[in-house]
Amino acid sequence: MSNYVYMFTEGRADMRSLLGGKGANLAEMTNLGLPVPCGMTITTEACRDYYRVGGSFPDGLREEILEKLKLVESKSGKKLGDPGDPLLVSVRSGAVFSMPGMMDTILNLGLNETTVQSVAKNTNNLRFAYDSYRRFIQMFSDVVLEIPKHEFEYILSKEKETVGVVYDQELSAQSLRNVIDKYKELVENQTGRSFPEDPLDQLFMAVEAVFRSWNNQRAIIYRNLNKISHDLGTAVNVQSMVFGNMGNDSGTGVAFSRNPSTGENILYGEYLMNAQGEDVVAGIRTPQPIAQLQQDMPEIYGQFVNIVQTLENHYKNMQDIEFTIERGKLYMLQCRNGKRTAQAAVKVAHDMVQENLIGKTEALLMVEPEQLDQLLHRQIDSSAKLTVIAKGLPASPGAASGQVVFDADKAEKIAKLGINVLMVRMETTPDDIHGIIAAEGVLTSRGGMTSHAAVVARGMGKPCVCGCESIKIDYAKQEFTVGGLTIKAGDVISIDGATGRVISGQVPMKDPELSTEYTTLLGWADEVKKLSVRANADTPEDAAKARAFGATGIGLTRTEHMFMGADRLPFVQQMILAESLEERQDALSHLLPIQENDFYGILQAMEGLPVCIRLLDPPLHEFLPSLEELLVETTKLRTSGKNAQLLTEKDSLLRKIRQLHEFNPMLGHRGCRLGITFPEIYEMQIRAIFNAAARLTKEGYTVLPEVEIPLTIDKAELIFFNDRIKTIAQEVFAAYGTSFHYSCGTMIEIPRAALLADELAEVSEFFSFGTNDLTQTCMGFSRDDAEGKFLPYYLEQKILKENPFIALDRKGVGQLMKLAVEKGRQTRPDLITGICGEHGGEPSSIVFCHQLGLDFVSCSPYRVPIARLAAAQAAV
Ligand code: PEP
Ligand code: MG
Structure with missing residues (x-):
């Protein structure tokens, strides 16, 4: 058995990592007896070895290719370079994971001045032979010799202009001959050498170019986007050509x-x-x-x-x-x-179970959890009055609005400014990939549902309308016209990828409607998953949304988000700035009923389900005006000399803010440290939770509040609060003449808490891993600074494989979690454990949480369906 090259008859579908996706499937189809032109696959290992030895063919590869070529020749009855009946081949890349259009392909290889004449003679079609030859020179020169495509396009369009035709197919054999001669001249001028005549030279050069294309810019961008490893390499398929351009029966x-x-x-x-x-x-x-x-x-x-x-x-x-x-x-x-939209993925998986083609487990594994995100977002409000200016093919569903941009570089540049853009092109090519990533959606005037734009947009879950032939694009003028209307670059339009409509201006959107197939599939997910999925929600509206998306509890209510509302911020500021306990109590007495109503709404929306409410967490200065703003204001007041009273007030505020200033607020006076220094703040919040719960209980609701203490480092902190929680609960029970079940627990966000989890569990009924903070305290870098400053370098240098604030760092942070779960359960076997950092909604982190045996993950409402499916995939 050879090492580097396999005939199609020797491969199988499960040899994908060696033969690439295309090679493995060509082999499988061949062995199924389907009509596949014969050929061979050069393995991904050959490509990896090519790079390993510094960019040249590894020993033995050349010989193996020649050996297998003989077999292809004998099967097809033709020989490469044969002046009588020449074999022509295609040379195509084929990576392990599909990367549509990202790497290179060469067709019609084997043509030269001699064989082109034989092809003409054998097919009795000189035009066809020349057309194939000019295409070959063009592709080969682009891919192998790296001469820009547009130089060839220019020659071709010049010839069309000279003879007065519009389409390539209208060029005569003589015109194509002229084009070939000009192409060859161009190659000679650009490379200093004539176009290679020897088919074997062509073949080896092409194989090498495909290896090289693994590392072209667009392939690298695509792999980064899709988290595909850069080390895999591509296979190369060499297959005897069949021609779809041999006339009207082709x-x-x-x-x-x-x-x-x-x-x-x-x-x-x-x-x-x-x-x-x-x-x-x-x-x-x-x-x-x-x-x-x-x-x-x-x-x-x-x-x-x-x-x-x-x-x-x-x-x-x-x-x-x-x-x-x-x-x-x-x-x-x-x-x-096939790549498919989320809607299609769900329907296909569901239908295939109904058709008895697959089981529920396979169906659950067939849908990418992240893809579900596409289904949950807003769509064009069908009741809105829309100005539809054109209609194209509905290539990828979803609606998008943005400023019209005609090229990928500009799309990227403008999107970076935070402006939504819509990329409008005649057609897209793989070179446009960065523009498509940056754009909200894509509109093309040419091409069908399987054109590049359509395939790529579907893969990314971006709306796309393609083949919209009524729009006439003029790149030079940076505009398109449709009917009598002119839309210029920068004008806002919208597209509806579900219907193909192109609409002038921004459009009103509405919440999505979820299909019955979706509901059924997620129902299957719920049957098998072990983790329960809760949501992070701070308002009754978010809680209701989370519940509708299938959340079975709230894993984190961040109470500070409620402090920012205009109706309460003045009291929050009074609470912070108070010089005495009385003053602070006064502010808190205003805040109590407001907070109570907040909690009432959330507990009501989640009736019958657990709601974990975290007491105040962030440093207090976050609720005050910024020092810089205040300095400007006081300076202005002082120089104007007008409002002495206001100046005194502002000066005192300035003093207080200076006092509150911390060098490292994230490691400073925050979390339960605030509750230790100002117990009355936490007491107000605890009372607000229990009052709300008592009112609801009396009204007949079942409520399950969980009081959560953030940023703990020691069980003594929890004892400090537990005593207060208990006392307040008794007071509220007595005042309302009712009672309900509640629990008290802590977040694990500091390594010390994880290390002392056995002690914490003595006084904590649950642990919720705050992996945002736990990541930053474990790594020792601030999440707010890392991502903008040095983390990209860590990723580029492969010091870290992934951004640890997105995908949980199993090696470090994960070890702390594992230890905390084990130690916690030693002390308290029925300890409830969960995660509420951002990782709680990220599929690979959810798999890890399942492996740790956590009880729940908690994520933002829109990620709840993703988490349900990811949890199910982890369990099957
Ligand atoms: C966390 O630290 O993971 C957490 C959920 O809390 P926050 O993000 O509010 O600090
Ligand atoms: Mg935190």
């Missing part, structure tokens, strides 16, 4: 076994007659819907439908398929699990 197309936008179970796709694959994907000509093939070539259509069914049944997943018809014969060029 064609090429792309299809999905189901609709990738909605998930509907109907064959979906498009094709172009007399064209090569790149024409469909590049979106240069707008193709025909696949259903039309039934009329054009009924037999081929029938055969194709059968193959699609075979593939879907075999892979038990929706397939994305590329095919070519050469002179009335069908060939399969690729199949893979």
Whole structure:
């Protein structure tokens, strides 16, 4: 068995990490007996070794390629470079994880001045031969010789202009010959060497270029975006060519076994007659819907439908398929699990269970938790009056509004300023990837549902309308026209990716409607998950939303967020600035009923479910005006000499703020340290919680309040508060003549608390890991400063693999959590444990929480469905 090169007949679908996705599936299709042109796959290992030895072919690779080439030649009955009947091949990249359009492809390799004539003779079609040759030179020069594409496009468009035609297909054989000669001249001028004539040289150069394309800029950006490792390398597939551009009984197309936008179970796709694959994907000509093939070539259509069914049944997943018809014969060029929108992912997973194709477990694993986010966001309000200016294809659902931008660099630049942009292009290419990332949505005037823009936008969950032919884009003038209307760069438009509408101006949005398939799938998730999913919510509205999204409790109510409201901030400030206990008590007496109502609303919205309310946490200066602002104000007052009374007040405020100033507020006077120094603040909050709970109990509601102490370091702190909590509870029970169950516990946010968890558990009924603070206190860097300043360097240098404020640092922070859970449970076996830092809504961190055996994760309301699915995936 060879090491670096496999024939398609030697591979299998499960050899993906070695053969790449494309190679593995070509092998699988070959072995299923489907019509796949023969070929070989050069492994990802060869690519990794290419880089390992410093960018050259590793020992033995060249020989193996030659050896396997002989087999391809004998199977196809043609020889590379043969002047009689030359073999032509495609050379394509094929990574382990699909990276559509990010790396390079070369078609028609093997053509030179001799073989092009043989192809002309054998096909009796000189035009076809020259067209193939000019395409080959163009692709090869771009990918291998790195001569900019537009130089070739320029020559081609000049020739069209000279002979007075609009489309490439209208160029005659003679024109194409002229183009070839000019292309060759260009290559010679740019490289100082003539275009390579020897097909073997072409082949080795192409393979090497595909290896190199693994590290091109757009591939790197794509991998960073999709968290794909940079070390995997790409495989290279060398396959004998079939031609979709051999006349009107030839064609090429792309299809999905189901609709990738909605998930509907109907064959979906498009094709172009007399064209090569790149024409469909590049979106240069707008193709025909696949259903039309039934009329054009009924037999081929029938055969194709059968193959699609075979593939879907075999892979038990929706397939994305590329095919070519050469002179009335069908060939399969690729199949893979199709990228789909969240809506489609949910529907396909659900429907396949109903069709008995897969089980519930497979269905749960088929949907990316993060993808669900797409379903939960706002859509265009259908009752709004809209000015629809055009209609294109509904390529990726969701609505987006933004300023029109015509190129990717600008899109990125403007978006960086915090302005929403919509990228408008005739079509997009992989070079536009950074613009698509930056934009809210994409609108193209050409290309179908499988064009680059559509595929990439769907993959990212961004709204996209494509093939909107009525808009006429003028890049030079930086505008597009539609009907009599002109839209300039910077004007705001909206798109609705679910219907294909293009709308002038900003549009009103409304909450989404969730499908029954979604509800069923998440119901299956709830059946299997072990973690319960709570939400972080500070208002009754957020609590109600979280409950509607399936939260079974509140894991964190940050009471300080309530302190910011305009109706209470003055009392909060009075409380902070008070010079005496009486003064502070007075402020607190105003705050008590306000807080009580806040808690009443939240407890009511979560009736019957636990609600964990954290007592005041942040440093007090966060509630006061900034020192800088105040300095400006007092200076102005002083120089104007007008309002002496106000100046005295402001001066005193200034003094107080200076007193409160801390060098390190995050490590300063915050959390339960505030409660220790000003117990009356915490007492007010505890009383507000219990009053609200008592009122609701009397009204017949079941309430389950949990009082949570933040930032503890020692059980003595908890004892200090527990005594007060107990006393206040008794007072409230007596005052209202009722009682309810409540519990007291703490957050674990400081390493010392984790280390002493056994002691803390003596007096704490629950632990909730505040992993935002625990990460910063464990790492010793501030979350507010790290991300903007040095963390990017840590990631770039691979000192840290991931941002620890996004994906939980299992190695360090995770170890503290593990220890705390173990120690806590030693003391108190029924200790409730959960997480309420941002990690509680991040799928990979949720898997870790499941492994630790936590009881709950808590996240923002919109992430609740994501967490439910991630928790289920962790459990199956
Ligand atoms: C935490 O530290 O993880 C936490 C939830 O608290 P906050 O983010 O409010 O500090
Ligand atoms: Mg915290």
